[in-house]
Each structure stands twice: as structure tokens, then as C-alpha cells.
Amino acid sequence: MFTGTYLFANIPVRISSIYEEVQLMCADYRIELEPEVEVATTLEEIAEEDKLSDEQRKLEGLPPCKFPNSYLETLTVYRKIAEAFLEHDVLLMHGSVVAVDGEAYMFTALSGTGKSTHVRLWRKLFGERAVMVNDDKPLVEIGGDRAIAYGTPWDGKHHLSNNIAVPLKAIVVLRRGLENEIHPLTTQDAFPTLLQQSFRTEDPMVTMHTMQLLGKLSKQVSLYELHCNMDPEAAMVAYKGMNND
Amino acid sequence: MKLKYNFAIQEVTDFWAAVPVGKDARRYRGVMSLNESAKDMMEFLREDITEEQLVQKMLETYEVPEEQLRHDVAELIQKLREAEVLDE
Numbered sequence: 001m002f003t004g005t006y007l008f009a010n011i012p013v014r015i016s017s018i019y020e021e022v023q024l025m026c027a028d029y030r031i032e033l034e035p036e037v038e039v040a041t042t043l044e045e046i047a048e049e050d051k052l053s054d055e056q057r058k059l060e061g062l063p064p065c066k067f068p069n070s071y072l073e074t075l076t077v078y079r080k081i082a083e084a085f086l087e088h089d090v091l092l093m094h095g096s097v098v099a100v101d102g103e104a105y106m107f108t109a110l111s112g113t114g115k116s117t118h119v120r121l122w123r124k125l126f127g128e129r130a131v132m133v134n135d136d137k138p139l140v141e142i143g144g145d146r147a148i149a150y151g152t153p154w155d156g157k158h159h160l161s162n163n164i165a166v167p168l169k170a171i172v173v174l175r176r177g178l179e180n181e182i183h184p185l186t187t188q189d190a191f192p193t194l195l196q197q198s199f200r201t202e203d204p205m206v207t208m209h210t211m212q213l214l215g216k217l218s219k220q221v222s223l224y225e226l227h228c229n230m231d232p233e234a235a236m237v238a239y240k241g242m243n244n245d
Numbered sequence: 246m247k248l249k250y251n252f253a254i255q256e257v258t259d260f261w262a263a264v265p266v267g268k269d270a271r272r273y274r275g276v277m278s279l280n281e282s283a284k285d286m287m288e289f290l291r292e293d294i295t296e297e298q299l300v301q302k303m304l305e306t307y308e309v310p311e312e313q314l315r316h317d318v319a320e321l322i323q324k325l326r327e328a329e330v331l332d333e
Contacts, residue, residue, distance in 0.1 A: 055271075187258045192276040195264065204266040207253040211264070215257035 007031045008081060009090045009139040009150040010165070015077055016040040019070035022077050025153045028163050036088075039080040041073055049076045060111050078137065078154045082199040086206060089143030091213050092199035095171070096156070097133035097149045098122050104133055104149040104166040105242065106140075107226075108197045109174035116156060118174060118228055121235035135160035140168060142213045147220040170222040170242050177227025180234045182241030185225045187218040194218070246322070246333045247293045249273075254284055263287055265330075275328060282307060283321050290331075296322060 003016045006029040014035035017023060049072040054064050082092035095108035096115040100122070107115045116135055123130045133149050136156030141148040147168040155161030173185060173193045191214065200210040224242060228234040250269035254261055261284040263277045264270075279287060282303065289302050296318060303314050325331040 188260050188278050191257060191260075191262055191278060195262070195276050196274070202267050202270040204251070204253040207264060207266050207270075208255040211253070211255035211257055211262050215255075218258060 004030055005033060005035050007033065008152055009085065009088075009141050009148075011036050011085065011088055011090065013037045013039065013081055013084075017073055017077065018043065018046070019073050021070035022074045025074055029153065037081065037084040039077055039084065041076045041080070043069075045076050046072045049073075049079070074154070078152075079199075082139075083201060083206070085139065086199070086209055086213070088141075089213060089216075090139050090141045090150075091210065091217070092137060093140055093194075094137055094197040096135045097138045097166075097168070099131045099133055099149075099164070099166040100126050100129055100239070102166065103169040105169060105238075106138070106149065106171045106221075107174050108171060108193060110196075113174050113176060114228075114230070115174055116158065116160075117230060118226075118234060118238070121230075121232055122239070124232060125235040125239070131164065131166075132160040132162055133164060133166055140217065141165075142217045142220065145220075147217055168221050170224060171217075172224045172226045172238065172242075175225065175227050176229070178229060180226075180228045180231070180237040182224050182226045182238050185223040187215070187223065190218065190223045190225075246290070246295070246331055248287070248290045248325070249330050249332045252277075252287065252291075252330075254279070254287055256284075273330065275330075277324075277328065277330075279321075282317055286318060286321050290325075 002020050002023045004023045005012055005014045006026045012033040012035045046069050095106045096119040097104050097106045098119050107118055109115055134151045134155050137154040139150040139152055148165050149168045151161040151164050194214050198210055200207045226238050250265040250273050251267050252263040253266045254263045261279040265273045289299055300315055300318050
């Protein structure tokens with residue numbers, strides 16, 4: 001058994017794990033504080049994670065893949081953190097978050113649409129002005145006046161994240177397109193994508209809380225839809241479209 | 246007729262959203278957005294009810310012309326049929 005306490009989205013979490021991988025992965029976030037949230041895993045839960053991961057890959061049209069238990073445990077741990085954090089009005093979302101000049105932009109879409117690819121264009125365009133918050137599964141604190149995006153070590157296959165907190169300015173639903181074009185979205189139009197890309201469980205109360213938080217979040221950020229190709233110009237079109245005031 | 250799935254219905258901003266929960270969350274992955282009266286109709290449709298009974302129930306709640314209500318009920322039922330979430 002391995003244990004350690006880490007600070008995610010300003011909440012101290014003690015993780016007790018069967019394998020060491022999750023502890024090593026979280027090393028940058030380690031602190032010495034009394035935990036507010038405690039998570040531990042069992043082999044049964046890790047086996048369940050394996051099934052879920054297969055189902056998810058099937059949905060996305062990917063072939064099944066056998067992951068090692070130590071990796072699956074990192075997913076189980078994050079799932080448990082996400083569930084506990086909902087009570088603190090912190091939501092785990094699936095998206096790539098980049099900060100420019102101290103304001104964060106989240107790009108969200110189904111896997112394979114090109115979130116990471118688009119955000120790479122932002123990093124090229126802005127150089128050091130662009131800082132990655134998290135390329136895959138950031139946490140978003142929704143309880144206060146402004147939504148805050150937090151880096152976490154669950155940061156996608158290229159491991160792009162920083163242990164930082166940045167006010168979230170906008171959420172962009174990404175679609176592939178031939179031309180680059182961005183326009184505002186109503187909450188109602190953005191909602192199905194936002195919900196599909198947010199953590200929830202099958203529990204009705206948890207689902208309702210997630211939906212309520214997304215309603216609050218949509219009042220704290222601007223929502224856009226971006227049709228884009230992979231030309232460097234896409235990043236400039238997106239940035240200008242969200243900073244034209 | 247009644248809803249095929251157990252939906253969680255939640256006010257979001259100026260609309261309500263309905264999404265299946267429990268085991269049904271894996272059977273149907275769609276999200277429906279609803280106005281206030283459609284949300285009430287969804288609540289009534291959790292139990293088996295005829296279209297006529299639904300109109301009568303809604304008439305007890307809303308002070309709108311019957312004609313208008315019949316139209317709204319028919320419209321929602323059509324929407325639910327298209328989404329394949331109605332057992333008839």
C-alpha cells in the first residue's frame with residue numbers, strides 16, 4: 001500500500017493506492033496538510049475500470065487495449081476524486097485548457113476531434129505567452145464568482161499540464177471544418193456537449209448536481225463554437241473571435 | 246404511453262435538461278433540453294398516461310388556451326418519439 005497527500009483544486013486529498021504509479025504521477029502536487037478528501041482503491045474497482053475503459057474505446061471506435069493495473073488505478077483514483085470534488089463544486093471536465101495572458105480557454109469535443117492539435121497551434125502562435133493548464137482532464141472550480149481552471153497530472157498522452165490555477169474565460173466546442181470560423185453559442189446549444197464532456201455518475205442526484213454546476217459555469221464563462229482546420233491561422237481566428245471587444 | 250428511461254431533470258439556466266440515469270445512462274446517451282411546460286409534461290410521463298390525460302393534467306396547472314396546450318403536448322410527444330424515448 002502506498003499513500004500520499006496532494007493538493008488538487010485547492011483541496012487536500014489523501015490517496016491510498018495498491019500500486020506506486022499514481023503516487024509518482026502526482027509528485028508535483030504533494031503537500032503536508034490534513035486531507036479533506038480520502039480515496040482508496042480495491043482490485044475489484046480496478047477490474048471495473050478495465051471494463052469501463054473497453055466500453056469507452058468501443059464507443060469511440062477504437063480497438064480494445066489491455067492496460068496495466070497500475071495505469072487503470074490512476075483512472076480509478078481520478079474518478080473517485082472527481083466524485084468527491086462535486087460536493088465542493090469542482091467539476092472534472094474533458095478538454096484541453098491553455099492560458100494566454102493569465103486567462104484560460106478550454107477546448108472541448110469528442111475524442112479525436114483535434115483539441116490537442118488545435119491547442120498546439122495556440123502554443124506556436126503565442127510562444128511563452130501561452131501556458132498549458134491541462135491538455136486532457138482539468139478540474140474547474142465553479143463555486144465562486146469566477147470559474148477557475150486547475151492543472152492536474154491527469155493530462156493526456158503528451159503529458160501537458162502545470163500545477164497552476166487560472167480564471168476560465170471561455171469554453172469552446174470544437175468541430176472540424178474546412179474553413180476557420182468562430183461564433184458564440186447559447187447555453188442550450190452548448191449544453192449537450194458540455195454534459196457529455198463532464199464527469200458524472202449514473203446516480204440521479206450526482207447527475208442533477210453536475211447539470212446544475214454546468215448552468216452556473218455557463219454564466220461565468222463565454223461559450224463558443226469553433227469550426228477549424230489544422231492551419232496555423234485557426235488559432236488566430238479563434239483568439240480574435242474571443243477578444244474582439 | 247410513458248418514458249422508456251428514468252430521466253434526471255434539472256433546471257440549468259433558462260431551460261431544463263433531461264438525461265437518463267441509473268442503468269439507463271448506458272442505454273441512451275442523449276440529452277434533451279426542455280422549456281418549463283415540457284419539463285412538467287416529462288414529469289407526468291414518468292407514469293403511464295394517455296395523451297388526453299396529459300392534456301387534462303396540464304390544463305389543471307397552466308392557464309393557457311386548451312388549443313395551445315394540445316399543440317404543445319402533441320409537439321413534445323412527437324419530439325420524444327423521434328428521440329425514441331417513449332414506450333407506447
